[in-house]
Amino acid sequence: MSLEGHELRWMKHQTPIVDDVTLTVQPHETLGLLGPNGSGKSSLLQLLASLRTPDTGRVRLGDMPLRHQSRRRIARRLALVEQHATTEADLCVEEVVQLGRTPHRGPLRPWQPEDERIIRQVLERVGLAGMRRRRWHTLSGGERQRVQLARAMAQQPEVLLLDEPTNHLDIQHQLDLLALIRRLALTSVIALHDLNLAAMFCDRLIVMHRGQLVAEGTPATVLTPALIHEVYGVTAVVERSPHHGRLQVHYLPDLPPA
Amino acid sequence: MIEWLAARAGWPARWLLALLALIMLAGVVILAASIGEMPIPLSVTLASITNGLGITDLPLDRIQQGIVWQYRMSRALMAASCGAGLALCGTILQALLRNALAEPYVLGISAGASTGAVTVLLLGLGGGLIGMPMGAFLGALAAFALVILLAAGARSSTTRVILAGVAAAQLFNALTAWVVSTSANAEQSRSIMFWLLGSLGGVRWPDVGLAASIVILGGLICLCFARTLDAFAFGEDAAAALGVAVAPVRLILLTVTALITATMVSIVGAVGFVGLVIPHAARFLIGPGHLRLLPASVLIGANFMVLADILSRIIVPQQVLPIGVVTALFGAPAFALILYRARPST
Structure with a gap:
């Protein structure tokens, strides 16, 4: 399932937050969405998820235009993992993941064995099978993100959008989570801050700067010292790592003498 | 005990709890109809209610029946609603x-x-x-x-x-x-x-x-x-x-x-x-x-x-x-x- 955004534009208080962005995500591709804070990454994801309606432009999911599409139909094909999910409700892991079945269930349709099978499967996949009854509020940040990912997977989507899923996670959980998302082999868009993680786990990258798309392509074509300087205002050297073969960005700030 | 039942037991216990709550509601409504400035015995209260519902036609003190049915029952059911x-x-x-x-x-x-x-x-x-x-x-x-x-x-x-x-x-x-x-x-x-x-x-x-x-x-x-x-x-x-x-x-x-x-x-x-x-x-x-x-x-x-x-x-x-x-x-x-x-x- 491909995902396309065409000439997307979204204003807030007369300021363009997303400004004329066109992108295509190929089926089963992992696309990294880069850009500094406030560059419009989250807003672009919300437009792609049809949570906001673009002022101009359109989004297509496969051959389905998203405008005027029922929320439920969209939610069966596209799932979103928010940056920082919070709740007041005293839910357990299982109950959060069950929410993922919402778009597949009518208002009064009882829980089916099929739903149960899916829940068990996704919990196993994210490595939380033994924690079904744990309370959400007792989970660590990494566990919460995995629960949210399991919830998104329970929607059985073809497209997965993730808004900085590795924020606030320690390095081990960042690597685990991204590797897990990669293994799902869905069409996915991941907003990321860490350029090295993006180079490691994404097929292609796009870079946003002040609402506009300023670069697009493979990590090798996008992650150049010139672009990093232009967008982040940071001097950097980029080289291929002799250890894992992916690009590695070395930042060169004014360091104190070592 | 109620908490234990609610948390652990499956659907039969939950229906049982709901039924208990309903029975309790009926109980407190009858109690409410019986308690007041003029205490009315529970038996008279019950009879007044069944009379009021038209199920029975028992001979009762008209004033007591009126208080129970017209005044206290409506009040209790209003409280419940x-x-x-x-x-x-x-x-x-x-x-x-x-x-x-x-x-x-x-x-x-x-x-x-x-x-x-x-x-x-x-x-x-x-x-x-x-x-x-x-x-x-x-x-x-x-x-x-x-x-x-x-x-x-x-x-x-x-x-x-x-x-x-x-x-x-x-x-x-x-x-x-x-x-x-x-x-x-x-x-x-x-x-x-x-x-x-x-x-x-x-x-x-x-x-x-x-x-x-x-x-x-x-x-x-x-x-x-x-x-x-x-x-x-x-x-x-x-x-x-x-x-x-x-x-x-x-x-x-x-x-x-x-x-x-x-x-x-x-x-x-x-x-x-x-x-x-x-x-x-x-x-x-x-x-x-x-x-x-x-x-x-x-x-x-x-x-x-x-x-x-x-x-x-x-x-x-x-x-x-x-x-x-x-x-x-x-x-x-x-x-x-x-x-x-x-x-x-x-």
């Missing part, structure tokens, strides 16, 4: 606004409904075309609109919603006081003051019919949205991403809430804390899933309110306290407890 309705409203608002402190009274909706009702009653607004329930409904809607506007949509932080509610409650209470103090004579002021604090006196069967049908209808509508309410656990965007059409759902449920609140206020007055405390008690017993939580809140709310009414009639001999005073005496400490325990959003 009111408790059920307010608890339902609290459950819905707490889920929709994602706020543990949301309920009609705290959010100023009851205050708005009071203003509307008083305005129609005293100023004759609407030229007799709109009755007091309609006035209360319009007032409730106005308060709702004000709160949502002040809080700049439900996307805002949970504290802002409550602050907006406090502001709305202050404003509408001031408006009510203004209308009452400028337009009512001493006798009217006294009876309105009493009614504003919540009073079940003077409730008649047609009132009960209206309140009960609104609660049952509203409850059934809400029950259809039980799963949808679950999906609001992580906020409106998360609900939308799960396939919920947020704007229409919010509109329908807030309208139902306003309608129930307005009906209750127009008949009983503004009764506080029931909508706040009962949903928490129900959640504590039965968990956060709304398919169970909504019926549990309704049943506990109904039981609580009938018991509160009995208390209001026996605490002070020869005198009936406003029901709102009794619920507040229990509710305010519970409110403080919830406030104290409410987790900061993490």
Whole structure:
């Protein structure tokens, strides 16, 4: 399932937050969405998820235009993992993941064995099978993100959008989570801050700067010292790592003498 | 034991609990009909009720039968409807606004409904075309609109919603006081003051019919949205991403809430804390899933309110306290407890 955004534009208080962005995500591709804070990454994801309606432009999911599409139909094909999910409700892991079945269930349709099978499967996949009854509020940040990912997977989507899923996670959980998302082999868009993680786990990258798309392509074509300087205002050297073969960005700030 | 049953056991135990709550409700209603200034033996009470329902035709003291059926039964069933309705409203608002402190009274909706009702009653607004329930409904809607506007949509932080509610409650209470103090004579002021604090006196069967049908209808509508309410656990965007059409759902449920609140206020007055405390008690017993939580809140709310009414009639001999005073005496400490325990959003 491909995902396309065409000439997307979204204003807030007369300021363009997303400004004329066109992108295509190929089926089963992992696309990294880069850009500094406030560059419009989250807003672009919300437009792609049809949570906001673009002022101009359109989004297509496969051959389905998203405008005027029922929320439920969209939610069966596209799932979103928010940056920082919070709740007041005293839910357990299982109950959060069950929410993922919402778009597949009518208002009064009882829980089916099929739903149960899916829940068990996704919990196993994210490595939380033994924690079904744990309370959400007792989970660590990494566990919460995995629960949210399991919830998104329970929607059985073809497209997965993730808004900085590795924020606030320690390095081990960042690597685990991204590797897990990669293994799902869905069409996915991941907003990321860490350029090295993006180079490691994404097929292609796009870079946003002040609402506009300023670069697009493979990590090798996008992650150049010139672009990093232009967008982040940071001097950097980029080289291929002799250890894992992916690009590695070395930042060169004014360091104190070592 | 109830908690243990609710948490561990499967569906047969939960149905059993629901049945127990229903039996208990019937019990407290009969108790309420028997207790009062003129104590009436339970056997006479029961016979009066079956006579009133038209099941039996037992020879009874006409006065006793009249008190039980015309006065106390309608009053008890009104209390049950009111408790059920307010608890339902609290459950819905707490889920929709994602706020543990949301309920009609705290959010100023009851205050708005009071203003509307008083305005129609005293100023004759609407030229007799709109009755007091309609006035209360319009007032409730106005308060709702004000709160949502002040809080700049439900996307805002949970504290802002409550602050907006406090502001709305202050404003509408001031408006009510203004209308009452400028337009009512001493006798009217006294009876309105009493009614504003919540009073079940003077409730008649047609009132009960209206309140009960609104609660049952509203409850059934809400029950259809039980799963949808679950999906609001992580906020409106998360609900939308799960396939919920947020704007229409919010509109329908807030309208139902306003309608129930307005009906209750127009008949009983503004009764506080029931909508706040009962949903928490129900959640504590039965968990956060709304398919169970909504019926549990309704049943506990109904039981609580009938018991509160009995208390209001026996605490002070020869005198009936406003029901709102009794619920507040229990509710305010519970409110403080919830406030104290409410987790900061993490």
